[in-house]
Amino acid sequence: MKKTIQFTFNNKPTTLEVEDNQTLLWVIRTSLNMTGTKYGCGFGHCGSCTVLVDKEPTRTCLTMADFVEGKNVLTIEGLARNGELHPVQKAFVEHDALQCGFCTPGMIVNAIGLLYRNPEPTRQEIIDGMHENLCRCGSYGRILDAIQSASKEMKGGKWL
Amino acid sequence: MATRNYLKIDFKDIKTYVNPGRRKFLKRLGGGILIICSVGDFSSLHAEILQSRPMPTDLNVYLRIREDGKVELYTGKIEMGQGVNTSLAQMLAEELDVNLDDVVMIMGDTDLCPWDMGTFGSMTTRFFGPPLRAAGAEARAVLLKLASEKLKVPLERLVVYEGMVQDRENKEIKVSYASLTKGQQIVEKLKDKPPLKKPEDFRIIGKPVFRQDSTLKVTGEALYAGDIRLPGMLSARILRPPAHGAGLLGLDTSALESFGDVVVVNEKDLFAVLHPNPERAHQALSRVKAEWKVPDPEVNDRTIFEYLVNKAGEGSTVDREGDLTTGMNASSEVVEEKYLNAYVAHAPMEPHAATAEFENGKLRIWASTQTPFRLQETAAGLLDLPVESVRVMQNFVGGGFGGKSNNQQALEAARLARITGKPVQLIWTRKEEFFYDTFRPAAVVKIRSGLDNEGRISFWDYKVYAAGERGSRHFYDIPHHQTVAYGEWGGSSGIHPFAVGPWRAPANNTNTFARESHIDMLAHKAGMDPFDFRLKNLKDPKMIRVLEAVGGKFGYRPDRFPSRRGFGMACGIDAGTYVALMAEVEVDQSTGKIKVRRVACAQDMGLVINPQGALIQMEGCIIMGLGYALSEEIRFDGGKIHNQNFDDYEFTKFSWIPEIQPVFIDAPEEPAQGGGEPSIICMGAVIANAVFDAVGSRIFQLPLTPERVLAAMNG
Numbered sequence: 001m002k003k004t005i006q007f008t009f010n011n012k013p014t015t016l017e018v019e020d021n022q023t024l025l026w027v028i029r030t031s032l033n034m035t036g037t038k039y040g041c042g043f044g045h046c047g048s049c050t051v052l053v054d055k056e057p058t059r060t061c062l063t064m065a066d067f068v069e070g071k072n073v074l075t076i077e078g079l080a081r082n083g084e085l086h087p088v089q090k091a092f093v094e095h096d097a098l099q100c101g102f103c104t105p106g107m108i109v110n111a112i113g114l115l116y117r118n119p120e121p122t123r124q125e126i127i128d129g130m131h132e133n134l135c136r137c138g139s140y141g142r143i144l145d146a147i148q149s150a151s152k153e154m155k156g157g158k159w160l
Numbered sequence: 161m162a163t164r165n166y167l168k169i170d171f172k173d174i175k176t177y178v179n180p181g182r183r184k185f186l187k188r189l190g191g192g193i194l195i196i197c198s199v200g201d202f203s204s205l206h207a208e209i210l211q212s213r214p215m216p217t218d219l220n221v222y223l224r225i226r227e228d229g230k231v232e233l234y235t236g237k238i239e240m241g242q243g244v245n246t247s248l249a250q251m252l253a254e255e256l257d258v259n260l261d262d263v264v265m266i267m268g269d270t271d272l273c274p275w276d277m278g279t280f281g282s283m284t285t286r287f288f289g290p291p292l293r294a295a296g297a298e299a300r301a302v303l304l305k306l307a308s309e310k311l312k313v314p315l316e317r318l319v320v321y322e323g324m325v326q327d328r329e330n331k332e333i334k335v336s337y338a339s340l341t342k343g344q345q346i347v348e349k350l351k352d353k354p355p356l357k358k359p360e361d362f363r364i365i366g367k368p369v370f371r372q373d374s375t376l377k378v379t380g381e382a383l384y385a386g387d388i389r390l391p392g393m394l395s396a397r398i399l400r401p402p403a404h405g406a407g408l409l410g411l412d413t414s415a416l417e418s419f420g421d422v423v424v425v426n427e428k429d430l431f432a433v434l435h436p437n438p439e440r441a442h443q444a445l446s447r448v449k450a451e452w453k454v455p456d457p458e459v460n461d462r463t464i465f466e467y468l469v470n471k472a473g474e475g476s477t478v479d480r481e482g483d484l485t486t487g488m489n490a491s492s493e494v495v496e497e498k499y500l501n502a503y504v505a506h507a508p509m510e511p512h513a514a515t516a517e518f519e520n521g522k523l524r525i526w527a528s529t530q531t532p533f534r535l536q537e538t539a540a541g542l543l544d545l546p547v548e549s550v551r552v553m554q555n556f557v558g559g560g561f562g563g564k565s566n567n568q569q570a571l572e573a574a575r576l577a578r579i580t581g582k583p584v585q586l587i588w589t590r591k592e593e594f595f596y597d598t599f600r601p602a603a604v605v606k607i608r609s610g611l612d613n614e615g616r617i618s619f620w621d622y623k624v625y626a627a628g629e630r631g632s633r634h635f636y637d638i639p640h641h642q643t644v645a646y647g648e649w650g651g652s653s654g655i656h657p658f659a660v661g662p663w664r665a666p667a668n669n670t671n672t673f674a675r676e677s678h679i680d681m682l683a684h685k686a687g688m689d690p691f692d693f694r695l696k697n698l699k700d701p702k703m704i705r706v707l708e709a710v711g712g713k714f715g716y717r718p719d720r721f722p723s724r725r726g727f728g729m730a731c732g733i734d735a736g737t738y739v740a741l742m743a744e745v746e747v748d749q750s751t752g753k754i755k756v757r758r759v760a761c762a763q764d765m766g767l768v769i770n771p772q773g774a775l776i777q778m779e780g781c782i783i784m785g786l787g788y789a790l791s792e793e794i795r796f797d798g799g800k801i802h803n804q805n806f807d808d809y810e811f812t813k814f815s816w817i818p819e820i821q822p823v824f825i826d827a828p829e830e831p832a833q834g835g836g837e838p839s840i841i842c843m844g845a846v847i848a849n850a851v852f853d854a855v856g857s858r859i860f861q862l863p864l865t866p867e868r869v870l871a872a873m874n875g
């Protein structure tokens with residue numbers, strides 16, 4: 001069954017026709033043509049497919065598309081403002097916190113969600129908050145450093 | 161030495177052909193200056209790379225200075241995270257004297273780039289680097305000649321800085337590369353080796369440079385093969401057997417009739433359903449009922465080791481010196497042991513993906529592959545097309561580690577595109593990814609060795625089964641020794657029950673785990689500290705240097721052994737690079753869980769092109785290596801693979817990572833060696849040795865799971 005949903009997608013009001021058993025992941029990747037949100041496992045184990053739904057990191061492979069009705073969805077493509085990277089994106093660049101880059105969008109989005117909840121996390125809190133995001137290339141240490149320095153940079157609520 | 165031997169392994173299945181796209185490419189060149197040269201121009205490389213296969217007769221480096229002064233580097237290499245798009249650009253910018261930002265990398269496109277065997281074996285820097293630097297130097301010479309004519313200044317008075325040629329004596333007399341190139345159409349073939357810059361003159365090589373592709377990757381703009389969107393494209397799902405070796409008995413597709421608009425492809429060996437919406441395709445496939453005959457399992461993850469030893473057949477001698485019997489007679493102690501390791505998956509975060517389009521007899525493929533030219537060739541063969549009708553285009557690859565060389569997914573997508581007449585995208589599910597992975601082989605190593613009264617190793621009798629010989633040659637000072645490798649490791653045939661293949665530093669993880677564990681056993685028998693014991697039994701100055709360097713960094717003080725401090729060490733050679741690691745672990749005596757607190761790593765990789773990139777590769781190796789050391793293990797019964805996703809195949813997570821203490825040995829006069837793999841080879845042994853030091857029990861099988869730790873502790 002098809003149905004029409006309305007939501008805010010990367011800051012733009014969006015109306016979309018979806019099947020009722022479609023996941024948000026593939027709607028974003030196909031209907032909305034935004035491929036920065038990645039398929040890594042399809043079962044919620046890796047975090048590559050993470051987006052923010054009303055500021056909450058959400059695994060789109062486990063989320064039905066109609067769940068976002070009336071909500072605010074932000075993907076990796078929607079983070080920069082007026083051509084300026086989000087502080088977390090910038091911190092990833094500055095710390096060389098990526099290799100193949102496939103886990104990167106999910107890492108960044110999850111980190112931003114973490115900073116919404118806890119703007120000044122300790123290193124251990126970052127580890128706990130990021131724990132279910134996987135990176136096979138082994139960029140973990142640099143990702144932790146990047147998030148820590150972004151949280152300092154964002155003090156005072158910059159971009160939160 | 162070791163280098164040469166592993167090359168033989170990596171190259172054995174690659175054929176060579178002349179890329180017909182070349183002539184087209186040369187013709188297509190507009191303005192600018194094109195420099196071309198071949199790996200074959202470098203006779204020393206020639207001997208080393210190509211001893212076991214014919215020369216590629218094609219040109220291997222294209223380099224073009226555009227009329228706007230930008231320099232395009234065309235290479236068949238690919239970027240999968242290892243950072244060669246940055247280090248190659250650095251080498252070129254250095255020799256050509258341009259800004260790093262002026263180098264434009266064009267990678268892995270079979271229509272545009274020169275033929276290349278593939279990106280693996282830590283060979284990019286070692287073997288592609290020298291001709292690339294030479295091409296840069298040649299281009300610089302051509303530009304200087306033009307500048308000399310134009311400025312009417314003798315060559316020896318000219319200097320170049322950031323793409324600007326100046327008269328040394330009058331800085332006002334100058335001309336940019338861009339204006340020299342304008343209106344030119346010069347093609348230069350590199351003849352002799354032009355002089356390369358000396359390390360003391362480097363401005364860009366040897367300086368830490370951050371990745372050049374990170375902005376694309378943090379914004380989601382970087383495209384991977386599964387991110388290509390084409391009009392009218394179908395997503396494919398393919399029917400898969402439940403086990404390797406299973407035969408299809410019957411197929412009931414009746415449920416599809418009421419399903420609506422799916423496209424069904426039903427060929428003898430390929431049943432697929434396709435739909436513009438990948439989830440519809442997935443749902444459609446799940447309605448198809450298939451009946452399979454699964455052969456009775458002959459072997460499983462518990463019995464595999466005996467099975468491999470029995471199947472391995474004749475061995476081939478890798479190395480031998482002296483006489484084992486003489487060595488044995490001189491021994492006061494003989495130590496004999498067996499070391500095992502499990503099958504391990506590559507598990508890159510990006511599953512295999514491909515997008516293919518077949519139009520007017522021409523095939524275009526975007527694929528996550530480490531071997532675009534091999535794919536071009538095999539796709540042409542499969543679809544019976546001339547090679548030049550197939551174009552493989554490269555995007556970013558989301559991790560490879562040796563696992564993205566077979567191209568099965570791309571060939572499947574290509575077939576489906578041809579059959580359906582529509583563009584087809586195929587992204588493997590994680591389950592397919594585990595099922596069709598070319599695992600790192602399970603393996604057995606048997607070592608028999610002896611000690612004399614002085615604490616010296618008197619003989620060494622080493623047998624490796626089913627893993628391969630890379631890294632099997634020891635480097636200790638042993639008068640009587642023999643190393644023999646038994647059994648196939650690569651390809652789909654061979655003695656393994658399913659496909660295996662190269663996995664980051666193939667065979668060397670297995671061999672280093674066995675050798676370095678055994679060295680510790682000998683140290684223990686000799687009543688010596690393992691650091692002192694190694695130094696006593698080493699003669700190779702490079703190895704001694706890395707070992708001492710890591711000891712210094714780690715702050716190691718020799719002690720009684722085991723010392724209960726949880727300190728371990730291991731060393732090895734891979735891809736020409738020397739490494740030594742030390743680790744500190746903590747073992748939970750009640751659960752058997754190992755926590756690795758810190759790892760120090762010293763590496764001698766000759767000239768380091770990009771210290772930042774080298775450091776990141778070292779960190780990546782240590783972090784990835786924790787996985788195979790502690791938890792990664794494929795479970796199977798016959799051809800049935802039990803691991804299907806990351807919940808039943810655990811590897812390193814955020815909470816596991818240790819403090820990392822890196823040391824790079826400064827050796828800029830030495831040729832650049834591989835850096836993407838070496839430090840991973842020691843991870844099994846360094847942790848196993850640290851566990852022994854912590855609890856006094858040794859584990860002879862990887863991974864070092866809590867169960868194995870407990871079993872070892874309880875005798």
Ligand code: FES
Pocket residue numbers: 038039040041042043044045046047048049050059060061062
């Ligand atoms: S793809 Fe959603 S968590 Fe892995």
Ligand code: FES
Pocket residue numbers: 098099100101102103104134135136137138139241509558559
């Ligand atoms: S950067 Fe490759 S998986 Fe994280």
